Amino acid sequence: MYRFTNDYSEGAHPSILEAMTATNLEGNFGYGCDPHCEHAAALIRQKIGRPDADVHFFVGGTQTNATCICAFLRPHEAAIAAHSGHICVHETGAVEATGHKCIAMPAAPGGKLTPELVRQAVAAHPDEHMVKPRLVYVSNT
Structure with a gap:
């Protein structure tokens, strides 16, 4: 398994x-x-098929998540995750330390982040005075 x-x-x-x-x-x-x-x-x-590619290794998931989220998002953008998602619970603020917000949504049964929950997160951030939800983080699929 x-x-x-x-x-x-x-x-x-x-x-x-x-x-x-x-x-x-x-x-x-x-x-x-x-x-x-x-x-x-x-x-x-x-x-x-790219002999010219740069390949870099990360030592763990926290470094990988923080680096990728920082690369994927602009400074005013946020990641949406289930409140039980790894970046909300086990990353000890690593994502927030890069200046990005984790929008923690109450998970559906089984810890699932549903499309409706994503829509709710987007609707709850309607103007330029709030972070813009831009990335959906799915963990432990």
Whole structure:
């Protein structure tokens, strides 16, 4: 079964553990400056057919969410999420620290953010004195 609870609650596949054990004593540089990340980046460039692509790795979901939301939104725009959504509960203010607002909507049964809830969030921000809802964040689909 696949579970997408978060990026830190599941174990690793045995083949990943085997590869980590085999390379454990290599003493690689961090921050993506090692032969393994370079190889992974080359595989990604090959798969997308763009040998000139820049490939960057993030260390976790919080950094990924904050960076992407900051890139996707202009300073006056906000992300809509279920009140139980990861960016509203587990990101410890990382999105807000970039200057963007998380509009937390009461979730429908099962924690779902419905189209009607998105419409309500948009309707609740009608003028230029409020952040503009621009992105819908879906977590744990």
